[in-house]
Structures are given as C-alpha cells and as structure tokens.
Amino acid sequence: AQTVTQSQPEMSVQEAETVTLSCTYDTSENNYYLFWYKQPPSRQMILVIRQEAYKQQNATENRFSVNFQKAAKSFSLKISDSQLGDTAMYFCAFMTRDDKIIFGKGTRLHILP
C-alpha cells in the first residue's frame, strides 16, 4: 500500500527566511505524480507544486521548489523568502495510477513577522 509520511507536525520560521518541509513516501510504482498542497486557515486547499516521477529535474514555481530523490522516495518542499501569507498547513501527496491522491498528515507552518 502506498503511504506518505510527513515527519514535521509543526514548524515556525521568521519572515524572509528559507524553510524546508520534509516528505517521504512508499510505493512500488515507477511512474507517478507527487504534489504539495497548501491549506490556509479556514480556506480552500490549493496546489503549490507538482513533480512527475519520470522527470529528474526538480520542479520550481517562483519561491517554491522541491528536492525530489526518487531512489530515496523523498520529496521535500523548499520555500524561499517566506512571507506571512505562506502560513498554512502543507500536505505532501502521492497520486496513484487511478488518479487517487494519498495525503500525508500535514505540516503546520507558521511564518513569524
């Protein structure tokens, strides 16, 4: 069975600093998709960044980038120049062959002014 593990339940960083959120997953599949979703307090879940497993190049979206290590089954998210609006729950997620997404338990990120 596929699983997603986020080992950091909660993190706090100062505004403008860089923060890295960890995620590991387990699967026997070779081709799949990985995602990071952001859920601000009382707001909608939105997609932050996606990675295709067959691509070696790490995905980047503005201040957000990933470190994808396929052999280690690791998929960390780096947020550069963090902003107050980055405060949210962040979920690492794995997509199975039938497009079903399995989520980790999340990391609550606080950006401090």
Place this chain on the structure above:
Amino acid sequence: DTGVSQDPRHKITKRGQNVTFRCDPISEHNRLYWYRQTLGQGPEFLTYFQNEAQLEKSRLLSDRFSAERPKGSFSTLEIQRTEQGDSAMYLCASIAGGAYGYTFGSGTRLTVV
C-alpha cells in the same frame, strides 16, 4: 465555471439526523472525488466517480454513507443517522487528467451535536 463548488459550507445537525452535501465539479472534469478531513489531519479518501459510475469506495465509507453522481454532473454525499464521529470537513475535488492534480472545493464542515 470558475471552480469546484460545495454546498453548504457549514452544517450543524443533531445526532441521528440525515444530512446531504452537494458538489458541483468543474464542468469538463470527468472524475470527482470525495475526501474527509478531521481536525489537524490530512484528507482521507472516501469514494470517487468517473462520469456517473462510482468506481471505488473506501472502507471508511460505512453503510450509512451513500454517494451519487447522476448524469455525471454534480454529486451528492448523504450520511444517514449521523454520529458524533462523523464531524469533519468533507472535501470534494475534480480532475480532468492526473498530471495536474485535483481542484478542490471549499469543503462542507459538518458538526454533529
């Protein structure tokens, strides 16, 4: 059609009552997913539809839960004889193809008192 809509946003009900939630996906998305999210946890898969066909149901979905997607458009999730343990956020998401992840609705927060 700007996104996935869920109605109602909040529902408070007495234990033992039946409740029904509605989800309107993005019109061109043929797959629709229901997830449940309890406080401080990641979303857990409940069921999904491809067009009008319900293709998979999680073991989390007891006999008191039923979901439909008539005509492959909107979907409803009904919970009969609600229990306090049903209190959660119920999320709906739709997808056109796996590569781009889900588009989530804002969710329906259910409180059973």
